[in-house]
Amino acid sequence: MNKIVFLDKDGTLVEDVPYNTDPSRIKLCPGVPEALRLLQQQEYKLIVASNQSGVARGLFMEEALLRVKQTLDRLLRKHGVHLDGFYYCPHHVNGTVSRYAMKCTCRKPMPGMLIHGAVKHGADLAASWMIGDILNDVEAGNRAGCRTILINNGNETEWDYRSAKRIPTFIANDMLEAARLISTSIMPGYTQTTSAGEQVGT
Template structure:
């Protein structure tokens, strides 16, 4: 299918695409979550632009460098391309307001749930917010998507199930638009919703 202008899926990285590893930065420690490469291929085939938006406070803390992050992303894309997918753009926040070292210690505009990374992506990609999504495993990812003005999908991988249950325990309304077990289920939901005008969010997949 041809690229459909402006339909963007923004993706959190750790716990959404790959296993949550403590301050992941070495390519050899990258483990994709089951079905994640396939989900990325499905979304690409359906014509979506795929953009990773990730907080990388490990840079701020001095655990690894921007160069490490960029090398990891290049490696990730090599692996995804073997499965027929790819990420079109990677954006990361290297800052932390409290634990940052030197110039990385700052209250920035890019750290999720703020929207600076989405705005950076907009300089390179067209974004039709009404047909775009944020997928992540933390409430902070979902808040970022809402702050920016796109629909949100919480995945149950990483911290997702925990954050969903915590909200339920507190008797709060769901903070996300849709909940999916994993990235593949999230991809199916988005593809169906965007492909079929009669599709209702409450329809089960």
């Protein structure tokens, strides 16, 4: 079976600009190209899993996310990296656009996007990872059955460990460190060696 590294987008792959869909403001975070090349060399499929409640809040149309995907593809292609999937959740229970204003199973910390990606790509979730910059990303990965890495870049401010599902396998300072942790992990039955830690749509 295949193995996947699921990647949060804002604050993990690209600089965190809230509700941004302007291609000119999409910038890769430091170390991202090198990290993703390393993961590709390890034969991981790379899939974005991103909450995009700006759709439900009426801040931009769902179609705007196609431009985001195309921009991200272009930026990564310059570095010899390709994405195998780009999934997003447009919903929010407090949204103002009625068709998106709902409680769903795809918005992280729920695992819907990850489960969908694993089924579509024939992947073993136990052999896969979720990388993100907040504990909702970690919880989504743990709920799906992945191992998880939190990028400790200051975007997680609450540190709410209300359940064991919010505890990451590793904590890393940036994407390159996260990729190195994955590449040196033993699987299955790995030993933790450090405490540091497709189409658009769902």
